[in-house]
Amino acid sequence: MEITMKKSILYSLMAAALLAGCGLFSSCEKVSPTGVLIGNTSVDDRVKQSMIYYAYHGEDLDWFLVDSIEEYSFLVGSDSHITFDPGRLAEMAEIGLENGDLFYCHLGDLADTKPEYYYNTKAALYNATRLWRNKYLEPLIDEYHKAEDAMFYDKRIKRDTRNFARAWYDWELPFYPVVGNHDITHNGWSLFCDQFKTSFYEFTVQVGDSYDRFIFLDSANGTLGDFQTDEIDKNALQNDDKPIRNTFTFTHTNIFRPSMNEFASTYCREELYYLLNKLKEWNTTIAFWGHVHAWDDRMFNDVRHITMPSMNFKDHPNGGDDLLVRVTVKKDGSCEMERVGLHCKEMSKKELEELGYYVTTK
Amino acid sequence: MASIQRLALSLMLILAATTAVAQYYSGEHTFDGEHRNEASLSVTTGKNILIGASIGNTMHYKHYFNNHWSVDGGMNMQYSKQLYGVKAKGEYQFKVRSFHMFASAEFLYNRYVKYKTNEIDGNISIRFERGYWDITLGETLINYTIGESCYTELPTLTFGAHATLRPRTNNWNVGLLFRNYDDFYYENWNINWGLDFYYKINPTWKLFGEFNIRPAGSMSQLASKYETTGKVGLIYRWK
Numbered sequence: 001m002e003i004t005m006k007k008s009i010l011y012s013l014m015a016a017a018l019l020a021g022c023g024l025f026s027s028c029e030k031v032s033p034t035g036v037l038i039g040n041t042s043v044d045d046r047v048k049q050s051m052i053y054y055a056y057h058g059e060d061l062d063w064f065l066v067d068s069i070e071e072y073s074f075l076v077g078s079d080s081h082i083t084f085d086p087g088r089l090a091e092m093a094e095i096g097l098e099n100g101d102l103f104y105c106h107l108g109d110l111a112d113t114k115p116e117y118y119y120n121t122k123a124a125l126y127n128a129t130r131l132w133r134n135k136y137l138e139p140l141i142d143e144y145h146k147a148e149d150a151m152f153y154d155k156r157i158k159r160d161t162r163n164f165a166r167a168w169y170d171w172e173l174p175f176y177p178v179v180g181n182h183d184i185t186h187n188g189w190s191l192f193c194d195q196f197k198t199s200f201y202e203f204t205v206q207v208g209d210s211y212d213r214f215i216f217l218d219s220a221n222g223t224l225g226d227f228q229t230d231e232i233d234k235n236a237l238q239n240d241d242k243p244i245r246n247t248f249t250f251t252h253t254n255i256f257r258p259s260m261n262e263f264a265s266t267y268c269r270e271e272l273y274y275l276l277n278k279l280k281e282w283n284t285t286i287a288f289w290g291h292v293h294a295w296d297d298r299m300f301n302d303v304r305h306i307t308m309p310s311m312n313f314k315d316h317p318n319g320g321d322d323l324l325v326r327v328t329v330k331k332d333g334s335c336e337m338e339r340v341g342l343h344c345k346e347m348s349k350k351e352l353e354e355l356g357y358y359v360t361t362k
Numbered sequence: 363m364a365s366i367q368r369l370a371l372s373l374m375l376i377l378a379a380t381t382a383v384a385q386y387y388s389g390e391h392t393f394d395g396e397h398r399n400e401a402s403l404s405v406t407t408g409k410n411i412l413i414g415a416s417i418g419n420t421m422h423y424k425h426y427f428n429n430h431w432s433v434d435g436g437m438n439m440q441y442s443k444q445l446y447g448v449k450a451k452g453e454y455q456f457k458v459r460s461f462h463m464f465a466s467a468e469f470l471y472n473r474y475v476k477y478k479t480n481e482i483d484g485n486i487s488i489r490f491e492r493g494y495w496d497i498t499l500g501e502t503l504i505n506y507t508i509g510e511s512c513y514t515e516l517p518t519l520t521f522g523a524h525a526t527l528r529p530r531t532n533n534w535n536v537g538l539l540f541r542n543y544d545d546f547y548y549e550n551w552n553i554n555w556g557l558d559f560y561y562k563i564n565p566t567w568k569l570f571g572e573f574n575i576r577p578a579g580s581m582s583q584l585a586s587k588y589e590t591t592g593k594v595g596l597i598y599r600w601k
Contacts, residue, residue: 221578222552222578223411223578223588224411225411225578226411226412226414229411229412256513257515257516257550259516260516260517266550266551266552267578268410268549268552268576268578268588268589269472269474269481269547269549270410270412270413270443270445270474270477271411271412271578271588273474273477273479273506273508274412274477276477276479276508277477277478277479277508280508280509298513299511300508300511300513301508301509301510301511302509302511
């Protein structure tokens with residue numbers, strides 16, 4: 001009997017060791033086995049929180065374009081896994097500014113979850129916001145000042161101008177991320193939602209009488225969860241009644257495995273088929289996926305599926321010509337996709353410190 | 363002694379039934395000292411994030427041609443899920459030192475009516491079995507068709523581990539398992555955790571069951587479940 005018990009204990013230990021090994025060999029690295037095994041929040045909790053935020057601020061997310069704009073573009077990046085150096089994210093923002101991209105989308109695993117990493121991420125986005133305001137808002141404010149002068153310091157106009165400037169300075173860089181599995185471990189969700197507020201949301205871009213719809217789904221746990229799928233089925237996101245021209249979806253966990261050695265956590269079978277049917281129902285033009293740090297481009301069920309490579313320094317220390325994707329939506333609704341490079345090198349801790357970033361951790 | 367075993371078994375059943383709902387698993391037919399043809403019927407219930415509560419049943423038949431070769435046939439009917447599946451499996455058993463080895467090839471077809479999806483899986487596996495544990499390793503090809511689109515996933519590693527409290531020849535047993543497949547599905551990296559049991563009522567009838575949790579991917583494991591399932595059934599065995 002004693003021998004039997006010893007054997008049972010031995011086999012339990014073997015099973016536990018095998019389990020720990022499974023955790024260690026999952027696709028996303030830089031995380032402890034316990035971090036892989038247990039996220040600090042459930043997808044249901046995050047989506048409930050997001051829906052409350054979305055109920056109050058959903059309409060603020062929408063972009064309304066005037067008829068004179070013939071086309072627009074947006075940039076997509078994935079898996080930046082920022083630690084000390086947020087250079088790749090800053091470079092993405094600069095590229096977007098240079099090209100005049102309307103906004104940015106990110107497919108999750110924005111930063112590895114430590115407060116100092118999020119501080120650096122936040123700092124990089126704040127710098128990008130300043131540049132973005134300088135480019136797009138300052139000229140508008142100058143216009144208002146000129147109008148103000150022309151009106152001989154009309155007090156009413158002057159007050160309007162101040163309000164206008166204040167309102168516009170509340171605008172942040174139009175950066176729309178989804179939450180990734182690294183964004184929820186080690187209390188990461190609190191860091192993520194402090195900056196980005198929501199993990200499940202959508203907005204539209206209006207061009208003439210038509211709308212392009214952008215849907216962001218929370219799959220950081222490898223599942224959409226029952227609350228989110230219920231909300232999707234109830235059409236809880238508000239834009240179902242608009243005349244939609246293109247739909248683009250963004251989420252972290254991928255469906256398609258680019259290679260055999262990618263042990264990415266794909267969705268459970270039924271959920272996978274549910275999601276593929278839902279994308280078709282939405283008449284999705286492009287569905288973007290992250291997580292596996294590898295490129296894949298395929299058509300399935302009339303939907304183009306793009307799985308993105310990572311943009312972090314660890315995977316691509318020398319950068320690459322194809323780490324981002326730019327989608328240009330033409331006036332007639334057709335879309336063109338091009339791959340965009342990131343080339344900045346990781347800075348030394350000394351250089352980062354001089355720029356005001358945190359470079360030490362305990 | 364027998365009454366203690368029955369009491370323990372009943373307690374485990376009650377405990378498992380209160381913590382998990384059922385899975386459509388018809389039980390791996392391990393070698394317990396003799397080869398007998400088997401037919402089983404089980405009731406299955408479960409709950410997952412898409413459907414909620416579900417009920418169904420599975421049927422299974424295993425025929426031995428001799429001490430080495432056998433064939434399996436199974437049918438899965440999940441009424442609430444609108445999921446229907448059939449499978450066929452051929453197996454060859456041999457012995458290497460003290461290991462019982464089972465080499466098998468399986469074909470599985472699933473129809474997900476609700477999601478208009480046809481799925482075809484092909485698997486080859488080898489199972490190493492000792493008195494208290496077994497390990498399965500294999501490769502699976504998963505193909506699915508939705509509308510006019512068809513996709514075959516790259517080969518997926520199939521793995522499973524199972525340890526039991528008592529030796530396989532015992533007339534009752536309880537085991538723990540984890541694996542990325544079950545009787546009627548194969549997954550990529552989603553590990554299925556479970557507790558299974560059997561109790562030989564007499565030489566021809568055997569009560570069996572399994573209760574398990576299917577987490578939503580490797581990033582969740584037990585923290586974020588996709589499905590809790592289980593099953594209880596009877597196996598009829600004859601020479």
